[in-house]
Amino acid sequence: xxxxxxxxxxxxxxxxxxxxYAIAKSLASLGCEVVLNGRTQESVDKAxxxxxEEVPExxxxxxxxxxxxxxxxxxxxxxxxxxxxxxxxxxxxxxxDFFETSDNSWTEQWEVNVMSGVRLSKTxxxxxxxxxxxxxxxxxxxxxxxxxxxxxxxxxxxxxxxGLSKGxxxxxxxxxxxxxxxxxxxxxxxxxxxxxxxxxxKTGQSVEQVEKEFFxxxxxxxxxxxxxxxxxxxxxxxxxxxxxxxxxxxxxxRVDGGSVGG
Ligand code: NAD
Numbered sequence: 001x002x003x004x005x006x007x008x009x010x011x012x013x014x015x016x017x018x019x020x021y022a023i024a025k026s027l028a029s030l031g032c033e034v035v036l037n038g039r040t041q042e043s044v045d046k047a048x049x050x051x052x053e054e055v056p057e058x059x060x061x062x063x064x065x066x067x068x069x070x071x072x073x074x075x076x077x078x079x080x081x082x083x084x085x086x087x088x089x090x091x092x093x094x095x096x097d098f099f100e101t102s103d104n105s106w107t108e109q110w111e112v113n114v115m116s117g118v119r120l121s122k123t124x125x126x127x128x129x130x131x132x133x134x135x136x137x138x139x140x141x142x143x144x145x146x147x148x149x150x151x152x153x154x155x156x157x158x159x160x161x162x163g164l165s166k167g168x169x170x171x172x173x174x175x176x177x178x179x180x181x182x183x184x185x186x187x188x189x190x191x192x193x194x195x196x197x198x199x200x201x202k203t204g205q206s207v208e209q210v211e212k213e214f215f216x217x218x219x220x221x222x223x224x225x226x227x228x229x230x231x232x233x234x235x236x237x238x239x240x241x242x243x244x245x246x247x248x249x250x251x252x253x254r255v256d257g258g259s260v261g262g
Contacts, residue, residue, distance in 0.1 A: 002243040005032035010241070011083045011124075013037050013067060013116055014090030016047035018189035019139060022230035023087055025054060026238045032085065033059035037076075039066045067116035068108055077123045082131075085241045086124050088117035088161075089139040093154035106153045113157035114164065121168055125177070134177040135241040138165045139233075142185045142256040148218070158183075162252050169250030178249040180240050185256030186219060188227035223258030 005027060015024045016038035024034045028051060036051070038044045044062035051058050065076040067090050091113045094105050117138055128134025143151050144158035162181055169179040186192065199210045215225045236255045239245055254260055 003030055003238065005030040005085075005238075005242060008084040009033040009035070009082065010085035010087060011035045011037065011063075011080060011120075012087040012089055013065075013120065015087075016043040018191065019184065019187060019230050019233050020087070020089040021047060021050075022234040023089065023237045024060075025051060026231070026234040027085070027241070028055045028058035028060055030238065030242075031059075034061075035080070035083075036060065036062040037065055037090070038062070040064060067112045070111075070119075073116070073119050077120070080124075082127060083124050084128070084133065085135045085137070086120055087137050087139065087237065087241070088120060090116050091139065091141070091154075091158075093151055095150050096153075097150065098152045101153050109153050109157050110160075113154070114160050117161065117164060121164075121179075125168060125171065125179075128177045129172065129175055132176050135245075136165075136168065136177070136179040137237055137240055138179075138181040139237070140165075140181050140183045140252070142183055142254070142259045144183055145254075145260045165252065166250055172249060176246065178240075178245065180245075180248060180250070181252040182233065182236055182240065183252060183254045183256055183260075184228060184233045185222065185254075185259045186214075186227050187233055188229055192227060219259045221259055221261040222256075226257070228255065228257055 010027050010032050012020050012024045014020045015036045024036055028034045036044055036047050041064050044064055048062050051060050063076055063079055065072045138161045140161040141158040143155040144162055147155040165179050165181040196207045196210050200207045215222050233255055
């Protein structure tokens with residue numbers, strides 16, 4: 001299997017923590033040059049320090065960009081240069097009743113979750129096609145298919161990514177560029193860990209009991225009945241971005257522990 005990413009450069013949106021950081025770390029450990037991204041210089045600098053501690057001599061840099069602000073995206077695209085691997089990872093959600101979700105909330109989730117990938121792909125895909133090599137990966141979610149009622153706006157944006165990714169893959173016909181999507185299930189990021197600990201504290205249960213209860217009631221179809229690790233998502237993402245995944249194009253890969261069902 002060819003996972004040699006030595007001559008490649010990747011940009012990962014929203015990568016100062018969570019799944020994005022795990023993907024960046026895995027790519028960097030395989031020799032790939034990585035460009036991290038977050039909303040503030042402080043968070044980007046902190047993530048770069050961490051990466052340099054965790055990976056021997058990584059080739060890395062960072063770019064600040066808030067994907068809720070179009071003007072910052074224009075500036076980012078000017079600074080980015082040539083990219084071989086684009087990971088559209090950034091994603092935000094509101095856990096809210098449909099009737100209480102404002103138009104602004106819908107718009108913000110659409111802008112950050114969908115339009116970030118649209119704008120980055122619009123500039124970077126033509127360059128990949130010109131050099132006849134590239135990988136674009138969208139990080140969607142199990143919610144694209146499950147559509148939990150309390151995450152409706154978020155879920156709609158994640159379903160949209162399936163269409164966007166499939167459509168863009170059609171533009172790569174006859175080239176060595178691929179566009180794919182990964183659908184992670186519930187994943188143990190710092191945010192998820194904090195949520196579990198907060199519920200445990202509130203209910204007097206252990207973190208393990210809260211996790212067990214969540215899968216019993218909220219994700220009953222999950223076959224693994226546990227949160228996934230960020231590394232499990234990163235491993236799938238790295239494979240799809242590697243030279244070995246050259247025949248995988250236009251695919252939506254569920255890394256959801258079976259939560260979506262058959
Ligand atoms: P996270 O909430 O931990 O955030 C990761 C990064 O995104 C951080 O670096 C944060 O600074 C950055 N970010 C947030 N808003 C931004 C913005 N407007 N502009 C630029 N950067 C911004 O994310 P995560 O939980 O690791 O999720 C990563 C992706 O995976 C998202 O698209 C999410 O929808 C998807 N996902 C997550 C889970 C999960 O359980 N964590 C499950 C399925 C899918």
